Amino acid sequence: MAKNPCIIGVGMTKFGNVLETPEIKDKTFQELLAEAAFEAYDDAGISPEEIDAFIVGNMLPYTSLSNSQATNASDWLGLRCKPGFHIDTACSTTLTAIGVARDMVASGKYRNVLVTGAEFTNSYVDEETVFPLDRKPLSPTRLWNWTDYAVDHNFGYQHFYGFDVLNGVSGLAYMKTNNVSFEDYDRAMLQINKNVRLHASMNPKAIMYEQGTLEEEAEREGFSSVEEYWKSDKNPFIGWPTRRKSALNYADGASAIIVSSEPKKYKKLPIEILGFHYAAYNWPWDGSADVVAFEGAYKMAGIKPKDIDLLSVHDCLQSAHLDTSETAGYFEKGTAWKAVLDGRTRFDGDKPLNTSGGRHGLGHAFEASAGADAYEIVKQMRGEAGERQVRKPIRIAVQHNAGYALHVAVAVYRPGK
Amino acid sequence: MEPIVKKWYEYLEEGKIMGMKCNDCGQVNFPPISACRKCRSRNLEWTEMSGEGMLLMYSTSGYWPGEKFAPYAPFAYGQILLKEGTIFATKVDGVPVSSPEEIEKGNQGLPAPVKAKIVDGVGGRKVVVFEKA
Numbered sequence: 001m002a003k004n005p006c007i008i009g010v011g012m013t014k015f016g017n018v019l020e021t022p023e024i025k026d027k028t029f030q031e032l033l034a035e036a037a038f039e040a041y042d043d044a045g046i047s048p049e050e051i052d053a054f055i056v057g058n059m060l061p062y063t064s065l066s067n068s069q070a071t072n073a074s075d076w077l078g079l080r081c082k083p084g085f086h087i088d089t090a091c092s093t094t095l096t097a098i099g100v101a102r103d104m105v106a107s108g109k110y111r112n113v114l115v116t117g118a119e120f121t122n123s124y125v126d127e128e129t130v131f132p133l134d135r136k137p138l139s140p141t142r143l144w145n146w147t148d149y150a151v152d153h154n155f156g157y158q159h160f161y162g163f164d165v166l167n168g169v170s171g172l173a174y175m176k177t178n179n180v181s182f183e184d185y186d187r188a189m190l191q192i193n194k195n196v197r198l199h200a201s202m203n204p205k206a207i208m209y210e211q212g213t214l215e216e217e218a219e220r221e222g223f224s225s226v227e228e229y230w231k232s233d234k235n236p237f238i239g240w241p242t243r244r245k246s247a248l249n250y251a252d253g254a255s256a257i258i259v260s261s262e263p264k265k266y267k268k269l270p271i272e273i274l275g276f277h278y279a280a281y282n283w284p285w286d287g288s289a290d291v292v293a294f295e296g297a298y299k300m301a302g303i304k305p306k307d308i309d310l311l312s313v314h315d316c317l318q319s320a321h322l323d324t325s326e327t328a329g330y331f332e333k334g335t336a337w338k339a340v341l342d343g344r345t346r347f348d349g350d351k352p353l354n355t356s357g358g359r360h361g362l363g364h365a366f367e368a369s370a371g372a373d374a375y376e377i378v379k380q381m382r383g384e385a386g387e388r389q390v391r392k393p394i395r396i397a398v399q400h401n402a403g404y405a406l407h408v409a410v411a412v413y414r415p416g417k
Numbered sequence: 418m419e420p421i422v423k424k425w426y427e428y429l430e431e432g433k434i435m436g437m438k439c440n441d442c443g444q445v446n447f448p449p450i451s452a453c454r455k456c457r458s459r460n461l462e463w464t465e466m467s468g469e470g471m472l473l474m475y476s477t478s479g480y481w482p483g484e485k486f487a488p489y490a491p492f493a494y495g496q497i498l499l500k501e502g503t504i505f506a507t508k509v510d511g512v513p514v515s516s517p518e519e520i521e522k523g524n525q526g527l528p529a530p531v532k533a534k535i536v537d538g539v540g541g542r543k544v545v546v547f548e549k550a
Contacts, residue, residue: 140481154422155448159507159544160478160486165494168476169506172524173496176474182521239476239494240520284496284506 005105006263006270006416007098008112009044010375011036015207015251015363017122019135024252028132029064030076032118032254036368037077040114040256045267048078051258052110055101056086057093057117057367062146063124065132077114089278090150091314091364092403093117094255094371095411099276101259111261117367118254143250147366150404156283167247168239170319175241178334182241188337189246190230192321195346196354200361202347202387205372207251207363214245246318251363255371257378263416269382270416274396275301280407290327293408294400301396301412305329309394310380311351312373314402315358321345324400325353328410352390355380370401370409381415421449424463429535429543436501438464445501454503468533470497470505472549474524477514485539491515493523497531497547510534511549 013035014023024032033056041048054077056069066072070084077084089096094117101113121143123135144163151157175185197214200206211217218229229235235243263270277296279289298304305328313324322336330351331339339345345353356362356376359369377397379385397413421437425448428435436447440462444455447466452459475495478486486492495509509531513519531547538544 141484141487144481145484155425156506158538158540158542159505160489160492160494160546161506162478162481162486162494164480165476165478169474169494169496172474172476176524236480237477237517238480239478240517241476244480284504286504 004272004274005102005259005261006272007257007374007378007413008260008263008266008268008270009040009046009258010256010378011039011041011043012205012255012368012372012375013253014205015253015365015372018120018252019123019137026133029058029066029118029120030073032252033073033116033256034076036118036254036256037114037116040258043268044258046112046258051079051082051112051114053104054079054082054084054114054116055097056084057088057097057115057371058086059088059090059093059119059366060121060146063120063138064118065125065130073116077116079114088367089280089407089409090403090405091316091366092278092370092401092407092409093367094257094369095276095374095399095401095409096278096370096403096407098257098259098273098374098411099278099409102273102276105259105261108261113259114256115259115371116254116256117371119366119368120252121250121364121366122252140250147404152282161283164239166239167242167317167319168237170317170323171242174319174323178337180337184337185241188322188340189243189318190227191340191343192318192345193230193245193360194226195340196315196318196358196361199347199355199388200357203357203362206357206361207249208357208361242317242319245360248316248359248364251365253363253365253368253372255368255375257371257374271378271381271413272416274303274412274414275299276409276411278407278409283405285406287323287327289406289408290324290400290402293410294328297398297410297412303396303412307396308398309392310355310377310390310397311353312377312397312399313354314400315354315360316364316402318358318360321353328398328400347388348391350392355385355388355390370399373399373401374411377413381413418451421451425449426542429545432535434466434468434533434535434545435463436466437461445503447499447501447503447505466533467500469500470531470533470547471528472497472509472512472531472547473504473528475509475512475520477520488539495547498528507544508546509549510546
């Protein structure tokens with residue numbers, strides 16, 4: 001019998017664009033949440049009557065057309081008059097909420113808690129019409145204006161802050177700290193992109209699923225090699241030394257996770273939440289919040305980095321495959337770039353990383369994304385990941401998310417008995 | 418508690434770049450803050466910064482600039498280790514940004530000393546940037 005609260009059910013929508021992706025086209029905030037939650041209810045074999053409380057994540061009311069998100073979601077989730085609330089730690093929210101749900105369940109007051117989150121990043125609702133079906137395409141510049149409210153506006157943001165330079169500075173920090181040349185960094189970043197596109201090409205929920213692999217895309221675009229395509233003006237620098245394809249792809253979507261103290265009552269292999277921890281701080285970051293969050297979660301779980309069989313890192317900046325995987329202890333300092341080039345971080349390697357496709361391949365629907373990462377870990381631990389199933393038993397998995405700017409959340413999972 | 422942010426921008430108008438020194442642990446907090454970033458003490462006082470630091474690295478902005486910074490793009494943005502011991506990030510003048518090769522070459526010469534200067538920000542207030550000699 002599992003000693004810790006467990007995840008008993010998971011669900012998520014297709015990640016895409018509600019203006020055009022058939023599976024989610026024309027769906028509102030509440031409908032995306034309900035679709036993810038209903039999949040989780042069915043996955044667990046649980047009825048909404050048995051859900052004792054719920055938590056809703058959502059960052060951008062300008063695009064979701066919702067404040068008081070739990071109120072707006074309650075009836076749509078089948079949870080009318082149940083206790084529910086909204087929390088916001090930006091893109092780590094649904095993992096933060098998994099920790100909160102774990103403690104709610106551990107307190108004994110609640111048996112089953114639903115964690116759900118949804119986001120729109122590709123379209124917004126006009127302030128004039130204020131009608132959820134009147135969506136307009138959202139430019140990345142405007143999206144970042146709203147998203148950057150998560151950055152210190154007293155000082156940091158006023159001093160020329162931008163998400164583009166963040167991509168550059170993060171890559172540069174890895175190069176300089178580890179004495180890695182631009183050529184080697186660029187080769188590693190290409191391999192990371194090949195990996196996440198391969199993973200996404202095997203994940204029907206991924207925004208890049210229909211696009212296939214990077215190699216297939218290069219051929220479609222008329223390039224003789226993927227290296228040539230990578231270095232072409234189809235993939236400009238977002239902030240040197242990091243190219244556009246090493247950043248996120250904006251997605252709309254929702255995810256849902258059910259945490260329970262009574263996993264034996266439900267049908268699927270329960271996934272134990274062994275430990276979790278959070279740390280928050282302002283820009284400019286020095287990496288210390290990541291260290292605090294990993295150490296706290298490992299201590300609570302009673303694990304060491306060498307125990308980790310599957311790792312998920314928050315890769316809106318894909319340099320996280322290098323620096324965050326080293327902070328996690330998945331690789332020795334300064335060696336992740338070589339491990340990537342050796343193919344070890346592919347789903348079929350000995351150190352699998354971001355097997356869903358991550359924030360580029362699966363896509364990034366801000367406050368739904370951490371739940372989507374938990375969804376992937378649960379599917380992998382159960383052996384339900386299909387073509388992208390990792391090729392070894394997963395005894396311990398670790399999930400890391402970074403909420404802008406910056407709230408780091410880490411959780412440790414193992415299969416229950 | 419007196420307004421800290423307003424006071425800081427007023428100091429810039431007077432040509433002064435100010436931080437907050439912790440009277441308990443000695444940490445110089447920059448930019449200023451309500452509680453020491455190192456020891457969490459509220460026993461802080463204004464102190465004038467030297468304006469000296471070392472540029473550790475820089476990249477460029479301009480691909481997805483915030484709307485307000487678009488007129489400056491492309492510009493260099495870097496991390497500076499201040500003489501007082503903390504890291505600050507802002508626009509950096511006097512380093513090459515016109516091509517990836519130039520940016521790579523520019524970064525190879527780092528760390529290098531930089532000096533703070535007060536310039537007009539985009540919101541009508543003064544802000545702090547750094548300049549490489």
